[in-house]
Amino acid sequence: MSTTTNTINGEENKLLEPAVKTSIVRFNINQQCPIQNVTVYNDRAEVTRLLKHHFDAVGTYDLVFEGFSPFVDQTSLHVSGGTGKACTILEVSYQTCYDKTSPDVDLTSLDQLQNEFQQVVADITAHQREIARLDKQRAWLDGRATKLMNQDGEIKSNDLDAMDQFMDFYRKTLAKLDDRTTEEEKEVKKLIERKDGLKTKIDQHGAASDASRRKERREVTITVHIGTGNVDVDLELSYLISSCSWKASYDVRVSSTDLSNQRTQLTYYGIITNKSQENWSDAQLSLSTATPSLGGAPPKLSTLKIEYYQPRYESRSYDCTLSDEGLSDMKYSLSACGLEAEEAPRSRKAKGFVSFRGRSALPSKQISEDEEDHVRAQNTVNVLSTTTEASMSSSSFAIPRRATIEADGKPHKVTIAVLDLSSSFVYTVVPKLSLHAYLKATTTNTSDKQLLAGPVAVFMDNNFVTNSTIDNVCMGDTFDLPLGTDASVKVEYKPVKTNTETQGIVSKTHHETVRRETRIVNTKLSDITVHVYDQVPRSSYEKIKVKLLVPDLRTKQANTVYTVTMNDQNNLEWKCLLKSKADCRLPLEYTLEWPKEKRIDYKEE
Numbered sequence: 001m002s003t004t005t006n007t008i009n010g011e012e013n014k015l016l017e018p019a020v021k022t023s024i025v026r027f028n029i030n031q032q033c034p035i036q037n038v039t040v041y042n043d044r045a046e047v048t049r050l051l052k053h054h055f056d057a058v059g060t061y062d063l064v065f066e067g068f069s070p071f072v073d074q075t076s077l078h079v080s081g082g083t084g085k086a087c088t089i090l091e092v093s094y095q096t097c098y099d100k101t102s103p104d105v106d107l108t109s110l111d112q113l114q115n116e117f118q119q120v121v122a123d124i125t126a127h128q129r130e131i132a133r134l135d136k137q138r139a140w141l142d143g144r145a146t147k148l149m150n151q152d153g154e155i156k157s158n159d160l161d162a163m164d165q166f167m168d169f170y171r172k173t174l175a176k177l178d179d180r181t182t183e184e185e186k187e188v189k190k191l192i193e194r195k196d197g198l199k200t201k202i203d204q205h206g207a208a209s210d211a212s213r214r215k216e217r218r219e220v221t222i223t224v225h226i227g228t229g230n231v232d233v234d235l236e237l238s239y240l241i242s243s244c245s246w247k248a249s250y251d252v253r254v255s256s257t258d259l260s261n262q263r264t265q266l267t268y269y270g271i272i273t274n275k276s277q278e279n280w281s282d283a284q285l286s287l288s289t290a291t292p293s294l295g296g297a298p299p300k301l302s303t304l305k306i307e308y309y310q311p312r313y314e315s316r317s318y319d320c321t322l323s324d325e326g327l328s329d330m331k332y333s334l335s336a337c338g339l340e341a342e343e344a345p346r347s348r349k350a351k352g353f354v355s356f357r358g359r360s361a362l363p364s365k366q367i368s369e370d371e372e373d374h375v376r377a378q379n380t381v382n383v384l385s386t387t388t389e390a391s392m393s394s395s396s397f398a399i400p401r402r403a404t405i406e407a408d409g410k411p412h413k414v415t416i417a418v419l420d421l422s423s424s425f426v427y428t429v430v431p432k433l434s435l436h437a438y439l440k441a442t443t444t445n446t447s448d449k450q451l452l453a454g455p456v457a458v459f460m461d462n463n464f465v466t467n468s469t470i471d472n473v474c475m476g477d478t479f480d481l482p483l484g485t486d487a488s489v490k491v492e493y494k495p496v497k498t499n500t501e502t503q504g505i506v507s508k509t510h511h512e513t514v515r516r517e518t519r520i521v522n523t524k525l526s527d528i529t530v531h532v533y534d535q536v537p538r539s540s541y542e543k544i545k546v547k548l549l550v551p552d553l554r555t556k557q558a559n560t561v562y563t564v565t566m567n568d569q570n571n572l573e574w575k576c577l578l579k580s581k582a583d584c585r586l587p588l589e590y591t592l593e594w595p596k597e598k599r600i601d602y603k604e605e
Contacts, residue, residue: 022060022223027051029067033237035283038405039396040246040272042291044073047278048238055226055233060090068218069241069278076240079222087233091223110205117198124191131184138177145170243275246287248454249413250470252481254423254441255461264423264443264481268416268451270397275409285399285414289450395450419447425483427530429491431518437489437530441481445473458483489528492519508596513549518586522578530576536590537602538570543595550589562586 027033033049055061074094081087148166222235251267270287274280397416405412423443429436445451451473458465458481465484473479497515502508520530539546551564551572561584562576576584594600 024062026064029065038280038283039286041288044242045244051235058229060225063222065220071242071276073240078238081235086228086231088225093221113202120195127184127188134181241276246270246272248452250456253459264421266419270414270416272412274405274407279407280405282402287397289395429532431493435491436485439483439486444478488523490521512592515589521583532574534572545593547591550587
């Protein structure tokens with residue numbers, strides 16, 4: 001019984017013992033939690049930090065981490081490590097704390113200053129009203145004096161006495177008014193100076209109040225239980241942070257001596273921008289092709305309903321005002337003005353359409369300062385290639401060396417890979433628009449890396465050629481790279497020859513035959529492939545007939561160096577295989593037929 005009693009008493013004593021207090025240990029993440037990994041996305045980044053700490057005694061600890069950027073997403077905090085009996089993670093919390101940077105400001109004196117300021121403003125207003133009343137009195141006296149001096153008729157002696165008395169009154173009263181006005185203006189000036197002084201003191205109190213306001217800081221608290229004394233614990237803290245991103249950029253280098261090998265060297269860069277107020281010092285970087293900003297759920301398709309058309313009436317108001325040069329007889333009626341205004345929107349619409357069509361298909365670009373960096377010659381060096389980690393929906397490029405990315409908002413370039421890709425080189429000629437042969441590299445992405453959309457700086461024989469862009473290219477896909485013009489491929493576009501005549505006896509029609517020819521000359525020492533494009537008109541009306549005579553698309557061209565097809569835009573496309581020092585002639589002939597009483601017009605679409 002005694003043993004049992006002692007055991008029970010011992011348990012009671014343990015229950016009556018005071019609870020062990022939680023110890024608080026503070027860490028500055030920038031000094032004590034170095035960054036291990038940073039995975040950069042197109043609009044944010046995931047940062048992983050490592051904490052190594054030694055615990056001497058068993059117990060519960062609150063690990064408080066300070067120094068987080070305001071751009072940290074508090075819902076993304078994740079803590080790993082420390083599992084098992086040695087260290088158990090109990091809770092992870094995120095809180096916003098405030099620190100006082102200076103003593104409290106005496107708000108009583110500030111209230112007194114503000115009350116005094118309001119009283120001074122009221123006094124200034126009262127004195128200004130008094131000055132306004134004095135001005136009215138002076139104006140009344142001036143009016144009476146002017147009226148008295150302008151009276152007509154004979155002046156009697158009594159009138160002279162009255163006038164003398166009025167002039168004396170007028171002089172004395174004006175002197176008093178002037179003295180009072182001067183006093184009021186001096187008082188207003190003193191009050192304004194006093195008001196400005198009070199305003200300065202109030203502003204100083206406001207600045208002191210701002211300085212004394214609580215400074216906001218963000219903290220993360222991790223509550224852990226240490227089950228074993230004298231133990232080292234490693235914890236990984238990861239979180240998402242915004243105001244940082246990366247985008248792709250490329251250098252493409254082609255050597256004219258390597259055209260026979262059909263190879264293109266593409267240098268894949270990642271341009272990282274960090275504006276998160278958090279420096280990434282000596283971190284292992286990874287660039288992810290995932291796009292978390294697009295969301296993970298597919299869009300929902302709404303229901304498409306069909307119903308009877310309901311006309312919509314719009315009330316329009318038109319300015320029918322005639323200009324200064326308009327006719328004085330007002331021969332323009334309101335109806336004519338309304339008609340002119342009704343036609344104005346159509347003319348503006350047509351003008352906008354013409355402007356849109358007038359954009360050049362081959363825009364000329366000026367080289368910016370960033371592009372000039374590509375133009376500078378670069379020495380050949382060995383480049384460390386990234387390791388690609390592919391998932392089901394994205395890829396991640398692990399940079400092979402640790403790097404430091406400051407939060408300065410400036411672009412930081414890292415090399416992802418240097419790719420040797422398979423390419424086929426083709427020339428494109430559009431003789432109607434340009435008498436130049438444009439070289440294009442059709443390249444297949446044979447690497448293990450996905451190419452994101454980005455700008456491309458194109459070099460030919462280490463000479464800068466042009467700037468371009470590529471879209472997203474998956475592994476195995478092909479993409480085109482413009483390589484500029486090549487003067488060794490000559491283009492001749494002979495003038496159009498037309499023959500017009502009238503046919504028919506009863507129903508007369510215009511009949512026109514159009515002939516032209518394009519000649520391509522290959523002066524290079526190697527064989528080339530040239531694609532030539534030219535237009536054949538497409539009729540928009542049944543009575544306008546177009547017939548293609550040459551080339552004949554119904555039969556294959558035998559024993560020729562080219563093949564020809566018609567594309568969806570009703571344009572002919574010749575594919576020419578030109579030997580070295582050889583040429584090719586591409587004839588085009590078609591007929592047009594339309595009613596004699598009509599005129600035809602050509603319109604680009």
